[in-house]
Amino acid sequence: PAQPAPLTPEEARTLASWDRDLDALTGELLRARTSVTDVPLPASLTASQLLRLAADPDGFAQELARPMPRPPQPAARRGTRFHAWVEARFEELTLPMLEPDDLPGTEAEIADERDLEALxxxxxxxxxxxxxxxRVEAPFQLAIAGRVVRGRIDAVYRTGDGEGATYEIVDWKTNRTRTADPLQLALYRLAWAEQQGVPLESVDAAFLYVRTGEVVRPDDLPGREALERLLGEEPVAEVNCEEPPNQDVGAGR
Structure with missing residues (x-):
């Protein structure tokens, strides 16, 4: 077959100009389809939200930008029932009335009714x-790092009375692995100490992994100053919102 004639200098310049225009148009199209949105963080967070924010700022920002309805979660309902069963064992305590969003055990990993009975x-x-x-299901609000953190403590045990009293905060864990974040206990410990007006050193905190009976008491839980430093930096709150490709845009149109 005959070889195409080489481009003249003028044709080469024209072709290069077309390539530059095509690159510019492609870049503009991609920028139009991908936008960066600043997601303002709410002034009030639940303890669970704060833990997600600390662990994955970008993922938490995505949740705020695109809230999705949660599907029914039977395991979560069984988790709530387990907490209610534990609380009901102590009839002399006044149990709080909880709103749906405050119900405990919503992150439980309880497979079925048999698993619930085993727990x-x-x-x-x-x-x-x-x-x-x-106390059980003790509510708290803690102002820290420019925000108000809300939550409920599963159980608080007290030893002694008066100024010499000491406290142990316990959070029931029904999951199968030791994945709990000590930051949760640090927040609960600080909130209880400040709410009760007692020294932070008089408050201990532990996770009880119910399935195994293992009690985990993390060492060196941070106090207010360390938590302020840990949580005080404004997290990344930018979300890439990618639009699906426009079916009307394509070569040959």
Whole structure:
């Protein structure tokens, strides 16, 4: 086959100009389809939201920018029932009335009714089964790092009375792995100490992994100053919003 004639200098310049125009148009199209949106963080956060924010700022910003309805979660309902069962064992305590968003156990990993009964049996074998809490589902609001953090503490145990009293905060964990974040206990510990007006050193905190009966008491939980430093930096709150390709845009149109 005959070879095409080489481009003249004028044709080469014209072709290069077309390439530059095409690159510019492609870049403009991509920028139009991808926008960066600043997501303002709410002034009030739940403790769970703050933990997600600390662990994954970008992912949390995506949740705020594009809130999605949650599908029904039977495991979460069984988690709430487990917490209610534990609380009901201590009839002398006044149990709080909770709003739906405040119900405990919403992140539980309870497979079915048999698993729920197994968890109850496992709790009966723990050291806390025969101790009466000082408070259960204790609500708190903690102003920290320019925001108000809201939450509820599963159980608080008190030893002694008066100025010499000490407290232990316990959070029930029904999941199968040790994945709890000590930051949660640090927030609960600080909130309880400041709410009750007691020294932070008089408040201990622990996770109870109900399935195994293991009690985990993290060492060196941060106090207010360290938490302020940890949470004080404004997290990344930019979300890339990519639009689906426009079917009307394509070569040959």
């Amino acid at each position: 109850k049996d496992a709790f009966e074998r723990t050291e806390y089964a025969h101790r009466t809490p000082h």
